[in-house]
Amino acid sequence: MDKVCVIGLGSWGSALALTLCKNGYEVHMWTRNESQANEINTTRENSRFLPGVIFPKEIKISTDLESVIKDSKIIVLAVPSQAVRSVVKQIKHVVKEDQILVDVAKGLERETGLRLSQVVKEELPNNEYVTLSGPSHAEEVSRFMPTTLVAASPNLEIAEIVQDAFMNPQLRVYTNPDIIGVELGGALKNIIAFGAGMCDGLGYGDNAKAALMTRGITEMGRLGVAMGAHVTTFTGLSGIGDLIVTCTSMHSRNRRAGILMGEGKSLEETLKEVDMVVEGIVATEVAYKVGKKLNIDLPITNAIYSVLYENAKPEETVRALMTRSKKNEMEEVVNNGFVHN
Ligand SMILES: NC(=O)c1ccc[n+]([C@@H]2O[C@H](COP(=O)([O-])OP(=O)(O)OC[C@H]3O[C@@H](n4cnc5c(N)ncnc54)[C@H](O)[C@@H]3O)[C@@H](O)[C@H]2O)c1
């Protein structure tokens, strides 16, 4: 039985550990939190992050990074984006070059604007790396409800190893060589999902959300292509697929945060209430800055930035979006390279 490990005992790390255990791997999990490790080892439930789901006793939980990582064929990094670099710094002295790193966080590093594969590469340049992304809420994956994911790496052989590790009759995994597009889809959809939540919080209807999602995927593709992604990836699971699930799901933390701010709560109150990672908040800041630097038109991202960081009122930003200069939908699409003839 191959050993694998999951670094991070939040909701997503837990759901993926359950999947790997079901698929016959010897699964070890790491958390920095001693009391969380003790609680789950005793009750077999991750009550804070994934209540109601029972961990089989075969899943080992520890706070000892070295023993968790030793001999693991695959190391799954399941901490929030802003923690990825610090965790990789902590593990790099024990990681061997033949261990495959799989990052499942969806975000961009705040200080550098880097994608997470770039962050990991800076710290561990010689390891193979795969991004696992796609429309997938932990609450459903942990209950083995049908889900699809994408394992992205320019090295197809490595992507297929990860595809095989996670795939089972309830979890279908595709491969994609466009790691830039897959990473950016996962990071940027959180911005739009926050906006979709804001629409709900403001009491707007289905029309507004459909508009936001449609113009949102166009905006994601526009920025993504400028950052080196392939446009087609945004039509796939890690693009439009994840956008749909995050904008519409009751499980989404990004959408929930948007709802609260649409209802008039402050950012501080919102984060306190959601009490889990809301990746779209930092992603908005990074995308806003990259958009300015590359001179890319990002009206939705800029509107959300103004709510999050400039105290703009959500309803005023919607009015500003609606009253921009008129446009031809197809002309814009052609100009931005979405249609080539
Ligand atoms: N929850 C989901 O359904 C889901 C699905 C797909 C992808 N993701 C992505 O996975 C990533 C993790 O999300 P999550 O839902 O598991 O988050 P979470 O908030 O449920 O849990 C995060 C875990 O990371 C730990 N952590 C935080 N900072 C840390 C640090 N500096 N060092 C070590 N551990 C740290 C926390 O203690 C917690 O155990 C995010 O980028 C998220 O976008 C989540």
Ligand SMILES: O=P(O)(O)OC[C@H](O)CO
């Ligand atoms: O709960 P969210 O908003 O972080 O979304 C979780 C996943 O990314 C959905 O695919």
